[in-house]
Amino acid sequence: MxxxxxxxCFSYTKGGRQILKDIDLSLGEGEVMSILGPNGAGKSTLxxxxxxxxxxxxxxxxxxxxxxxxxxxKEVASILSYVPQNHVPAFSYTVFNFVLxxxxxxxGMFERPKDEDFEIVEKTLEEIGLSELKDKPYTEISGGxxxxxxxxxxxxxxxxxILFDEPTAHLDYGNQLKTLRIIKSLKEKGYAxxxxxxxxxxxxxxxxxxxxxxxxxxxxxxxxxEIITEERLRQVYGTELSLIHMDEVDRDVCVPPNL
Numbered sequence: 001m002x003x004x005x006x007x008x009c010f011s012y013t014k015g016g017r018q019i020l021k022d023i024d025l026s027l028g029e030g031e032v033m034s035i036l037g038p039n040g041a042g043k044s045t046l047x048x049x050x051x052x053x054x055x056x057x058x059x060x061x062x063x064x065x066x067x068x069x070x071x072x073x074k075e076v077a078s079i080l081s082y083v084p085q086n087h088v089p090a091f092s093y094t095v096f097n098f099v100l101x102x103x104x105x106x107x108g109m110f111e112r113p114k115d116e117d118f119e120i121v122e123k124t125l126e127e128i129g130l131s132e133l134k135d136k137p138y139t140e141i142s143g144g145x146x147x148x149x150x151x152x153x154x155x156x157x158x159x160x161x162i163l164f165d166e167p168t169a170h171l172d173y174g175n176q177l178k179t180l181r182i183i184k185s186l187k188e189k190g191y192a193x194x195x196x197x198x199x200x201x202x203x204x205x206x207x208x209x210x211x212x213x214x215x216x217x218x219x220x221x222x223x224x225x226e227i228i229t230e231e232r233l234r235q236v237y238g239t240e241l242s243l244i245h246m247d248e249v250d251r252d253v254c255v256p257p258n259l
Contacts, residue, residue: 001065002079002161002192003027003050008059010042010049019045021217023059027161027209032183032193034203034224037213038236043196044085046213047163050194051082064160077105081154085165087146092137095130095149096121102153120156128152128182144175151182161192168202180205200228200241200254212236228252 008023019042027033037043048054050061052068061068063079081102093101103117125131128148133141138149147167154162164183168176180202187193187208197203203210203224210224212232220227233241233254243252 001026001028002063003194004060004062004065005050006060006062008046008049008061009057010045010054011057018057018217020049020056020219023217023219025211025219025221027192027194029160029192030187030190032187032195032206032208033211033221034206034208035194035196035211035213035219036198036200036203036228036236037196038215038238039198041213041215042217043213044165046219047082047165047194047196051080051163052076053082074105077157077159079160081157081159081162083147083150083154083162083164083167085167085169087150089139089146092139094135095138095141095145096125096134098138098149099125099152099156102156105157117156120158121152124152124156128155144171144178147171147175147179148182151179155186159191161194162186164193164195166196166198168197168199176202200233204228204252204254225252228254 004026005023008020009018010020011018023046025033035043045054049056063071063076068076100113100117100121103113103120107113107117125134128151130145130148130152133145138146167179171179183193183195184206207224209221210227211219211221212227213219230241230243240257242255242257244255245252
């Protein structure tokens with residue numbers, strides 16, 4: 001397995017409310033897991049624990065079978081890339097140089113990027129569809145384009161897994177679909193993918209595994225078609241929702257019965 005957690009628990013303060021309780025999950029090559037849950041349930045917290053940005057109270061996180069407590073940051077970064085919910089630009093790097101920074105885990109200390117690193121960035125920008133913007137300042141492109149550049153930066157690290165924290169949260173509908181297509185293509189290339197989302201339709205479209213994190217910090221994991229039910233969606237979002245099968249696209253869609 002590429003990502004595993006075992007009995008993972010986390011709270012932000014000692015003796016405070018446990019945000020995560022006994023979380024068990026596993027993800028292998030070419031698998032995708034969509035995590036649904038209400039605001040404040042701890043979806044981003046779970047990703048941060050997996051990415052070693054937060055230290056669990058107890059339990060284990062393993063990457064490629066190794067306990068992350070025994071791994072150096074560069075070793076973690078060689079296996080795992082993280083696409084945050086919203087990246088706020090601080091400097092006006094060109095899109096090319098912003099993406100090139102994703103090669104850091106592959107570049108030795110005090111070394112400069114090599115021709116191979118530049119070629120990988122060029123290839124990835126072309127694949128994502130950002131080649132025409134490579135010389136433009138990252139601060140001057142749209143939110144959707146910034147999200148794609150951030151995904152490209154995660155890809156050039158050549159990791160085995162990528163974590164996406166609500167990658168469509170601030171995007172228009174067209175860019176949401178483009179992002180989902182990129183994620184699906186990454187899955188098909190063998191990446192292990194975890195994505196948090198508030199949209200059940202995104203989990204349905206991506207398929208694979210869905211996990212629901214409830215307000216008590218517990219995770220229910222299973223095949224998407226088995227986990228995503230009307231009853232569970234009502235519990236998660238506190239409102240009536242219906243799943244309707246559409247023959248035109250041969251899948252279920254999630255809709256509110258009325259407003």
